[in-house]
Amino acid sequence: MADPASTGNQEFVQAAADVKALTYKPNNDELLRLYGLFKQGIVGDNDTSKPGVFDLQGRAKWDAWTALKGTSKEDAQKQYIELVKSLQSKQ
Numbered sequence: 001m002a003d004p005a006s007t008g009n010q011e012f013v014q015a016a017a018d019v020k021a022l023t024y025k026p027n028n029d030e031l032l033r034l035y036g037l038f039k040q041g042i043v044g045d046n047d048t049s050k051p052g053v054f055d056l057q058g059r060a061k062w063d064a065w066t067a068l069k070g071t072s073k074e075d076a077q078k079q080y081i082e083l084v085k086s087l088q089s090k091q
Helices: 010-019 028-042 056-066 073-088
Strands: none
Touching (some): 010 028, 010 073, 028 073
16 A cells, blocks of 8 residues: 555544554444545545455455545545544544
8 A cells, every 4th residue: 555654644644543553443334434535545546447256355445445536635635534533532
């Protein structure tokens, strides 16, 4: 995965570090949302090939990222930061 520091958004970089220190275990939907927002915030729209039908985890991650198509990198970063903060409040 790309480096959050490459975005130049220090709050996003901090949120990416904070998510690794959560004591609360996010559920699958939260994890997929985190993944999609992170990828959208770093890379932008997903232009990768859809994983095969037997790669369930890969497809779920691909779908989570693709669902954010059209969201700007900056907006995805803001949503990621907000989600991390909400997860931190569950600790």
